[in-house]
Amino acid sequence: MKILIATSGVPFIRGDAEILAESLRKALSEAGHQAELVVIPFKPCPPSRIPEQILACRLLDLTETCGVRIDRVIGLKFPAYLIPHEKKVIWLLHQHRAAYELWEQPEAGDLMHYPDGHLIREAIRQADRELIPEARAVYALSENVSERLRRYSGIAAEPLYHPPANAHLFHNGSASDYFFCPGPVNSTNRQWLAIQAVAQCRERVHIRLGGEPASFPQQAKSVNKGKWSDRVEWLGRLSEEQKRDLYANCRGVIFPGVDEGYGYVALEAMLASKPVIATSDCGGPLEFVLADQTGLVAHPTPESLAQAMDRLWAGRRCAAAMGEAGRAHYQDLHISWPNVVEKLLC
Amino acid sequence: MRGGAEVLAEELRRVLVEAGHKAEIVAIPFKGYPPERILDQMLACRLLDLSETAAVPTDLLIGLKFPAYLIPHPHKIIWMIHQHRQAYDLWQHPLGDLHPYANGAEVRTAIHAADTKLLPQSRWLFTISRNVALRLKTYCGLNAAPLYHPPLDAGRFYTRPAEDFLYFPSRINPLKRQNLALEALARTRSPVRIYFSVPAEEPGLERKCAELARKNGVADRVQWLGAVSEERKLDLYAHSLGVLFPPLDEDYGYITLEAMLAQKPVITCTDSGGPLEFVVDRETGIVAEPTPESLASAMDDLWNHRERARQWGNAGRQRYSDLRIDWGNVIENLLQ
Secondary structure, X not given: OEEEEEEEEOOOOOOHHHHHHHXXXXXXXXXXXXXXXEEEEOOOOOHHHHHHHHHHHHHOOOOEEOOEEOOEEEEEEOOHHHOOOOOEEEEEEEOOHHHOOOOOOOOOOOHHHOOOHHHHHHHHHHHHHHHHHHOOEEEEXXXXXXXXXXXXXXXXXXXXXXXXXXXXXXXXXXXXXXXXEOOOOOOOOOXXXXXXXXXXXXXXXXXXXXXXXXXXXXXXXXXXXXHHHHHEEEOEOOOHHHHHHHHHOOOEEEEOOOOEOOOHHHHHHHHOOOOEEEEOOOEHHHHOOOEOOOEEEEOOOHHHXXXXXXXXXXXXXXXXXXXXHHHHHHHHOOOOHHHHHHHHHO | OOOHHHHXXXXXXXXXXXXXXXXXXXXXXXXOOOHHHHHHHHHHHHHXXXXXXXXXXXXXXXXXXXXXXXXXXXXXXXXXXXXXXXXXXXOOOOOOXXXXXXXXXXXXXXXXHHHHHHHHHOOEEEEOOHHHHHHHHHHHOOOOEEOOOOOOOHHHOOOOOOOOOEEEOOOOOHHHOHHHHHHHHOOOOOOXXXXXXXXXXXXXXXXXXXXXXXXXOOHHXXXXXXXXXXXXXXXXXXXXXXXXXXXXXXXXXXXXHHHHHOOOOEEEEOOOXXXXXXXXXXXXXXXXXXXXXXXXXXXXXXXXXXXXXXXXXXXXXXXXXXXXXXXXXXXXXXXX
16 A cells, blocks of 8 residues: 555654654555655644644645555644545544643643634634544544543544554563653653652652753752652663663652653553553553552652552562563553554555 | 655755754645646645744745745745746646646646746745756746756766766656667667666666667667666766766756766757756767767767767866865855
């Protein structure tokens, strides 16, 4: 098949979505198809320009290339997933979040601060509601994304999971005396919550964090004052290999983030046979953590998180068993690129 | 599709990054038929916004191809690879595909209007060759300066003593006129030999050309090498007596430059376009009429005057240096 992956991008910015698109292209090629990326530049500010960019996508034509039919278009990101094609499948990474769940979170979204924000929001919502169903099938990155699509746009989408990058390289080592809290460090990953929890732990819990404390100057200062500061270790920027080693040799993995789109951290922990402590509002990872079986789910408070950390720290054997159960659960979920390819092309 | 334009864009990005800039390619999909869809895609480009990325202004936009070069930007430079040729020099041409449509003329008018009105919005207009600049002047009345760039892997070309063949390295395509070369070969007085190779093979056409060679009674004087590796191509250039490049109205023509880098004389035609900017008749090669007779006499001429052919080859290499065909020069002009 000749397949185009239609996605949007902000030039010079490379994040998880770009890695995912490239991984999908590779998986399609490996399955014997010709696949290429079509990346439409998208600029969300000022919002008044968003409807024009929706229109631009609607005006593009991906039906053929040099007289040869394109057999399938796979749409990933807004507004590129709105490009018309009679054999289009959408694998929704996310809608334009500022017009949906982030509309209600003024500190995260920007749309609502504009005088015409309401109008633009309606235009985006209407385009999604009316045009997403043109696709032959709609899949979502995760249950979390699927649930948002159902709630806001009334459209059903089956979650379709994919493996993290280099899944085959994750391994289990020993269970040394630290919890691992992977980066990047930012406000939505809430690393400071894990640090505050360390202060409340009854056990002598150690935690290693990917990244630098620079993003939390206030919190970092209080850490330095505490007697327990020697139990918090910042590792700076980690290579992929270092990251995998830290997964392999930790006692457990902590993810204190908020409303993450997809649970890479949980999947990576499961691949390394480690239990996961996740916060109850962390979104994506919760789809993979079976509470009390493959990890623990804590409230997003230092106290609750500390309790969970104490429990895993004290019950070393129990933690190891949870890690093994996590690895088994990963197998049961059939998370693989061939599975993704099969679903998107059927 | 990956052709010369895609390689050029990738090379430009590479040298910009090497020069310390952040550079990315924005590729807009384009489908040239049916004609009314061209208008939609022109509009789509006008609706895109590349002025900033993540709240940081983009300092410069370099537009290369239609219709992407119409994307607006306050600091835009156009380095035109080509316009939509179907609406210009290929209009009413046997190889054009716009004019046969009922609405072809309307769409052509719209393309002309968009180019004429919107191209001057860029701060500066360059073209990849004088030939492209000339078309822009003829059809849109716009002035543009040619800005030459080197072929891919220019540093890898070398030269060796000439052997008994002329080299014809083009894709098999009516515009490249293999047929003209074969008809000319039948009219040579000397036992001239031609080696043909292609970058990407199209078996149907190769069979047709081989048939034509048989029909002209020159099958024993040509070799069809098919798709050759880069190494083999460099070797063929290096050992050839000269390079045969008689296309119809080429935009630019890497083959001329590659021949010059390999210190070989070039035979081209008076209507070949791009190559004429580089080949100096009877100094670095021969510019023949696009007829079998004239081309045959040029081939005989090279075949029978080896020492002069060698000198013309050396002069071609010198001319390449004199023209300052290097990426440093390109960037300097684009970023000035």
